[in-house]
Amino acid sequence: MPEIKVAKHAGFCFGVKKAIEIAEEVAQKNNHKTYVLGQLVHNEKVIKDLENEGIIFVENIQEIPKNAITVLRAHGEPGTTYQILEQKSIIKGKNLNDATCPLVTLVHNVATKLNNNGYEVILFGKRNHPEAIGTSYHLKGKDTFIVEHAEDSGLVLDYIKNTNYDKYALISQTTMSVYGYKKLIDDINSKLADGKFEQIPLSMKELTTKYGYVDTICNPTKQRQSGTEGIARESDIVIVIGGLNSSNSKELYAKCKEIGVEAYFIQSEEQLQKEWFINKEKIGVTAGASTPDYLINDVVEKIKEMTS
Ligand code: SF4
Incomplete structure (x- = not known):
């Protein structure tokens, strides 16, 4: 053998586990009529099991009825999601249960702080991934520059060359490859003419460097x-x-x-x-x-x- x-x-990571627990608990309490926006987890079998428990998954926010008991998944949502839900009287503390992972919220906070401190933030992530969409909202929405592959340092260098911001910062989607993020930064640094991307600690105390990156891949x-x-x-x-x-x-x-x-x-x-x-x-x-x-x-x- x-x-x-x-x-x-x-x-399962703790963020996904918690989101499933919240959805199941809410569905049980409310006699199964619980809406979840988007796939709670990227796993077809788990989704089917949850559907059998009466959870209704919708891809389009407009499919959620007014006043419906709703759960938001771990990946994090753009602010527009909360605004649309509020118009439907779906509000935190009443009928909205937010299962956004705290480690995704941390990335949103990092993105906002960098942005507020004059950085043009570049995101290493998958353009259509819900987390990347949520994080982009805190930056420039659809215009946020996203680099999807570790091999695409050239795209970042071109972007820097063709734009004229005082400071640039790189952050990553929480689920990207550690090796890939390092390769991307090393490749950029090997060709960048006027400096190097240096690590900015998560405490975000040092926000003066012209080029910086924050390690936002989750533990x-x-x-x-x-x-x-x-x-x-x-x-x-x-x-x-x-x-x-x-x-x-x-x-x-x-x-x-x-x-x-x-x-x-x-x-x-x-x-x-x-x-x-x-x-x-x-x-x-x-x-x-x-x-x-x-x-x-x-x-x-x-x-x-x-x-x-
Ligand atoms: S940020 Fe990390 S821990 Fe949180 S849900 Fe995503 S993968 Fe899981």
Whole structure:
């Protein structure tokens, strides 16, 4: 029997766990009539389970009826969401339950403070990700400059060359790759003619440097990435579990590929294929922040069955 190891910190982060708890609690209290704006977690199976508990997911805010009991997910919302909900008499403390993760709120605060201190803020993130949309709201909305890939330092350098701000700052979506953020900054610094991006501490005390960056990748993401890296280095194959839309799960899969280990990105145990495990001695399993423990267990059990 091969050895199967689950990466440290695989699965739900505390922010996602809390958001699900809030939605379930609110739905139970209110006889199931609870609306959630957007996917609470990027995991199709979890969403289906929650729908079975009576939670109604809507993509468009206009689908939420007036006065409806509403939950906002962990990813953070732009201020316009709160304004529209208020017009529908959906208000915090009354019928609005805000599950925004405090670590996302921290990024919003960092963005606002940099902006207020004269920085042109560039966001390392995924343009269509709800968190990036929410953070952009605190900057220049749709006009916020977002760089999506670690390899795109050239785009940032062009942006700096073609604009004329006194100060520039980089921040990151909480779920981006630690390695990718570092690579982006190093690449920019190696070509920037009149200075270097220096780290601004989260305390935001030093706001004078012309070029600065703030480490806004959240700790649970960092721990998950390093746990996955560890397992990828010691395994013959790694199974990455995560939703198709899950940015942090895709980062874990990319990390495994970068290390060079055979890896597969799946959403549930039904996608596992027996031939993947032929002649494999060490099997690693990891999972994104939107993957519940029961899904990880199902995958492990299925692998055991296939390899016994
Ligand atoms: S990934 Fe990080 S910031 Fe996002 S919900 Fe989880 S803990 Fe919060």
